[in-house]
Amino acid sequence: MDRTTAEALRLEELRRFGILDSAAEQAYDDVVKLAAFICDTPIALISLVDEDRQWFKARVGMNEMETPRGIAFCAHAITEPDALMEVPNALEDSRFANNPLVTGAEGVRFYAGAPLLTPSGAALGTVCVIDRVPRKLTEAQAEALKALSRQVVQLLALRRANAELELLSRAQTMRQRELEVAQKQLQELNEELSEQTLTDALTHLKNRRAFDRLLANEYARSLRTRSPLALLMVDVDHFKAYNDQYGHLAGDQALQAVAAAIKSQARAYDHVARYGGEEFAVILPDTQVADTRAVAERIRQAVQALQGLHRPVTVSVGAAMAEARTDPADLVSRADQALYQAKQAGRNRVLTLL
Numbered sequence: 001m002d003r004t005t006a007e008a009l010r011l012e013e014l015r016r017f018g019i020l021d022s023a024a025e026q027a028y029d030d031v032v033k034l035a036a037f038i039c040d041t042p043i044a045l046i047s048l049v050d051e052d053r054q055w056f057k058a059r060v061g062m063n064e065m066e067t068p069r070g071i072a073f074c075a076h077a078i079t080e081p082d083a084l085m086e087v088p089n090a091l092e093d094s095r096f097a098n099n100p101l102v103t104g105a106e107g108v109r110f111y112a113g114a115p116l117l118t119p120s121g122a123a124l125g126t127v128c129v130i131d132r133v134p135r136k137l138t139e140a141q142a143e144a145l146k147a148l149s150r151q152v153v154q155l156l157a158l159r160r161a162n163a164e165l166e167l168l169s170r171a172q173t174m175r176q177r178e179l180e181v182a183q184k185q186l187q188e189l190n191e192e193l194s195e196q197t198l199t200d201a202l203t204h205l206k207n208r209r210a211f212d213r214l215l216a217n218e219y220a221r222s223l224r225t226r227s228p229l230a231l232l233m234v235d236v237d238h239f240k241a242y243n244d245q246y247g248h249l250a251g252d253q254a255l256q257a258v259a260a261a262i263k264s265q266a267r268a269y270d271h272v273a274r275y276g277g278e279e280f281a282v283i284l285p286d287t288q289v290a291d292t293r294a295v296a297e298r299i300r301q302a303v304q305a306l307q308g309l310h311r312p313v314t315v316s317v318g319a320a321m322a323e324a325r326t327d328p329a330d331l332v333s334r335a336d337q338a339l340y341q342a343k344q345a346g347r348n349r350v351l352t353l354l
Helices: 003-016 026-039 073-077 139-193 208-225 239-246 248-265 289-304 328-344
Strands: 043-049 053-060 066-068 085-087 110-117 123-131 229-236 271-276 279-285 315-321 350-353
Touching: 003 123, 026 043, 026 053, 026 123, 026 139, 043 073, 043 110, 073 085, 073 110, 073 123, 110 139, 123 139, 139 208, 208 229, 208 271, 208 279, 208 328, 229 239, 229 248, 229 289, 229 328, 239 248, 248 271, 248 279, 248 289, 279 289, 289 315, 289 350, 315 328, 328 350
Parallel strands: 315 350
Antiparallel strands: 043 053, 043 123, 053 066, 085 110, 110 123, 229 279, 229 315, 271 279
């Protein structure tokens, strides 16, 4: 991986932690106090190296919240993420001898920084200590500084996990509210529809009137929640010939059997309706393309496997997905178009129109 790509990935991971420019937190303040005490330095920092600056999540002995990346000692430390970088005397180090932090009022002479190394290998910044006189850490101090850097990485991971859990909790709360609103709307719809005949007398499925209402309601919910919605149109192949050969009573029995087969393959939250004649419709809320095809194929196979009829019966299935800039009528039209293509292609098959 080239350096530019690696840096882009490092910055992306840094920003995913959502730590930059956040408010002070006691856990991080405690770390820099410990670092300063253990290493016996007047300055200790938790530094995060952004694209063009280093920002201090916690600091002891320094007033500034950030400095330009171009003069940051930590920007050098993260280039060797597996090692602690120690500068005993900045005046004698060609990288820093002319650095404004060294030559200016800060008067930095000593620096030691342990990179904040994530499990992916990204060095986000450092836990560092600074002094205004030349010096060198003891082995124990160096190990302690590295231990503190590992602790900060754990704090960052825990902070991000807590943020994600909070986000998930908010999303679940919002979803619950949406479900409560949807439940109320469905209840109102059911009360309205209870005054009308909503069940097909022959198949005991929803009738066309109920289908139209349910599709409009599910379509509106799909737009509101940005959730997928699919529709299946199912037609019994050569049903007129079946009726003509075996009579209308046998035809009715076949339709009842087909309706039961379709219903058996639909999920609890799907809506199955007799659209008209030998045609059925299945509304599939919260359903992606792959699951739509799977449900449609199960329906086709269930009908083909029916026993006890005068002869085997098959269905053609057209499937379509709802689109943001259309309406329920267009969804029905596209599902019908897919059904027509399935028939033209030889029947007893599923065709999806995306």
